[in-house]
Structure formats: C-alpha cells, structure tokens
Amino acid sequence: MYVYRGVPIQQGAGLGSVFKKFLRYMIPHVKEYAAPIAKTVGKELLSSSTSIIKDAIAGENIRKAAKRHLSNTVDTLSEKADKYLDGKGKCKHKKRRTSKKYLHDIFSV
Numbered sequence: 001m002y003v004y005r006g007v008p009i010q011q012g013a014g015l016g017s018v019f020k021k022f023l024r025y026m027i028p029h030v031k032e033y034a035a036p037i038a039k040t041v042g043k044e045l046l047s048s049s050t051s052i053i054k055d056a057i058a059g060e061n062i063r064k065a066a067k068r069h070l071s072n073t074v075d076t077l078s079e080k081a082d083k084y085l086d087g088k089g090k091c092k093h094k095k096r097r098t099s100k101k102y103l104h105d106i107f108s109v
Contacts, residue, residue, distance in 0.1 A: 044073050049072040051065075052066050052069050
C-alpha cells in the first residue's frame with residue numbers, strides 16, 4: 001500500500017557540511033587569538049567612554065573630549081599590539097642536540 005511519508009531528508013555532504021567543517025577548524029583559533037584581543041579592546045573602550053562621560057558631566061565639549069580620549073585609547077592599543085606582535089611572546093623551542101659519542105680507534109690518541 002502506497003502512503004505519502006513526506007519529503008526525504010537530505011543526506012550526504014552538502015554546503016552545510018563544508019561550513020560545519022570550517023567552523024570546527026576556526027573556533028579554536030578564534031578562542032585563542034580573537035577573544036583576548038576583543039577583551040583588551042573592550043576594556044580600553046570602556047575606560048575611555050567613562051572618561052568621556054566624566055568630562056561631559058564636568059561641562060567640557062563632548063566631541064573634543066571624545067577625540068582626545070579615543071586618540072589616547074588608539075595609541076595605547078597600538079602600543080599593546082606592538083608588544084604582542086613583536087614576536088617575543090611565544091618562542092619556538094630549539095631542538096636538543098644529541099650528544100655525540102666519540103669513537104675510539106687505534107689512531108686516536
């Protein structure tokens with residue numbers, strides 16, 4: 001007896017499978033590199049925004065205060081990026097040299 005059972009489920013490797021594999025590859029890299037950078041940038045922007053708000057409450061022009069504090073924030077972030085990208089943070093370990101065993105023969109003294 002023929003009964004309609006609905007649309008068959010797509011099986012196999014489609015475009016979604018490609019994206020899934022890509023995300024599985026990228027998520028550890030994002031957690032390792034992008035998350036700490038975003039955290040640092042967020043902290044700096046939060047501190048500069050509080051300084052801007054303090055200056056605005058004190059009666060200073062908001063645009064001038066924002067320019068001054070945001071330029072200081074950009075300078076601070078660029079200094080931190082230079083330290084991070086300097087290449088001194090993570091070092092590659094040198095290969096250990098194996099000790100050479102000296103062979104003694106009849107001609108060696």
